[in-house]
Amino acid sequence: MTALSPVLKQATPITVEYGEGCYLHATDGRRYLDFTAGIGVTSTGHCHPRVVEAARAQIGSLIHGQYTTVLHRPMLALVERLGTVLPEGLESVFLANSGSEAVEAALRLARQATGRPNVVVFHGGFHGRTVAAATMTTSGTRFSAGFSPLMSGVHVAPFPTAYRYGWSEEQATDFALRELDYVLTTLTAPAETAAFIVEPVLGEGGYIPGNTRFFQGLRERADRHGILLVLDEIQTGFGRTGKFFGHQHFGVRPDIITIAKGLASGFPLSGIAAPRELMARAWPGSQGGTYGGNAVACAAALATIDVIESEGLVGNAAERGRQLLAGVRARANKAIGDVRGLGLMVGAEFTTPTGEPDTETAAAAQRLAVDKGLLLLTCGAHMNVVRMIPPLIVTAEQIDEALAIWSAVLDEL
Numbered sequence: 001m002t003a004l005s006p007v008l009k010q011a012t013p014i015t016v017e018y019g020e021g022c023y024l025h026a027t028d029g030r031r032y033l034d035f036t037a038g039i040g041v042t043s044t045g046h047c048h049p050r051v052v053e054a055a056r057a058q059i060g061s062l063i064h065g066q067y068t069t070v071l072h073r074p075m076l077a078l079v080e081r082l083g084t085v086l087p088e089g090l091e092s093v094f095l096a097n098s099g100s101e102a103v104e105a106a107l108r109l110a111r112q113a114t115g116r117p118n119v120v121v122f123h124g125g126f127h128g129r130t131v132a133a134a135t136m137t138t139s140g141t142r143f144s145a146g147f148s149p150l151m152s153g154v155h156v157a158p159f160p161t162a163y164r165y166g167w168s169e170e171q172a173t174d175f176a177l178r179e180l181d182y183v184l185t186t187l188t189a190p191a192e193t194a195a196f197i198v199e200p201v202l203g204e205g206g207y208i209p210g211n212t213r214f215f216q217g218l219r220e221r222a223d224r225h226g227i228l229l230v231l232d233e234i235q236t237g238f239g240r241t242g243k244f245f246g247h248q249h250f251g252v253r254p255d256i257i258t259i260a261k262g263l264a265s266g267f268p269l270s271g272i273a274a275p276r277e278l279m280a281r282a283w284p285g286s287q288g289g290t291y292g293g294n295a296v297a298c299a300a301a302l303a304t305i306d307v308i309e310s311e312g313l314v315g316n317a318a319e320r321g322r323q324l325l326a327g328v329r330a331r332a333n334k335a336i337g338d339v340r341g342l343g344l345m346v347g348a349e350f351t352t353p354t355g356e357p358d359t360e361t362a363a364a365a366q367r368l369a370v371d372k373g374l375l376l377l378t379c380g381a382h383m384n385v386v387r388m389i390p391p392l393i394v395t396a397e398q399i400d401e402a403l404a405i406w407s408a409v410l411d412e413l
């Protein structure tokens, strides 16, 4: 009998019958409040009626219009529509399927456009599981161990992870920028450095927001040295942080952004956006793929953007995010060393009384929450951060429902 790979572990024991809004309904009849949103994907909720309708309508007319063979309407319409939400100046779009693919497309473009071999990534970043993306991932060795040799040309500089260092945000930022200069002096010369690749908020790495001075520092160094600034908005994009893109909190201009997850409400669709003149420097033949820009996924993405705008989901993410962060902070007991987040990305970091990462208690909290009907995930290098990523349609009452369960979990730990 065939079975799923035993390595593909699930964070919950649930088999889903169907999803509706912020809830997943299991085959055993139980209903769960889903604060995982498919790892930040189903931002419009499960099976939003307008997304379902758009996908259904598209399936009846064209499913796969292979985009290096033909063009099709949903893709052209989506590219045009993206122009209304993308940061100014990023008017050229390449579409793919997964986040990892988008990150690799950004890497290829940066290397080809600059003619430089190296990139700098930031410690704790997660950029995906394909070999190049895994090489650039430093949020845990589990993502890159055992299949070396990895890709060459990747150097790592610190991210301002203030809590881990036991410093203020200011001190951590000074350190991160100083070390970045040191990396550019000792490991990869600016003239050999194609790009800085960085998340606005470390996602898999522990839900750690960057800050304005850090990103301004990256921009300033990128400009000074002709290095491209690639912002990985795969988890932080499409309203998740309470602004349309996460970097907009920090007033920084990206040269390339990567998008996926919240873009298409669960259909596999990703992409990169860059200025036309920069995108044109990608080498002929270096962008393509069998499934990229799938017609049904593009139709779903168009409906997703409509829903985000017409239902005011970016504003809702900001407001409900404040409610969630305040609620988790107010309930933090001594098992929790830090609570942080931006918009609807909220993390509670479990630490032992001596300040060490407490993986076991975080895992126990996540399991207990699931038992009580609230789906959560863990993240961070030590998997000791419980993260909450509800759909952007979440209501004040649903946040209260989640907080009540979270209180019960903390009482029972």
Ligand SMILES: Cc1ncc(COP(=O)(O)O)c(C=O)c1O
Pocket (backbone or CB within 6 Å): 039, 097, 098, 099, 100, 101, 103, 126, 127, 128, 129, 199, 203, 204, 232, 233, 234, 235, 236, 260
């Ligand atoms: C910031 C970021 N980049 C890249 C990826 C990789 O995306 P995918 O799993 O679709 O390849 C993820 C996925 O979690 C992510 O959060």
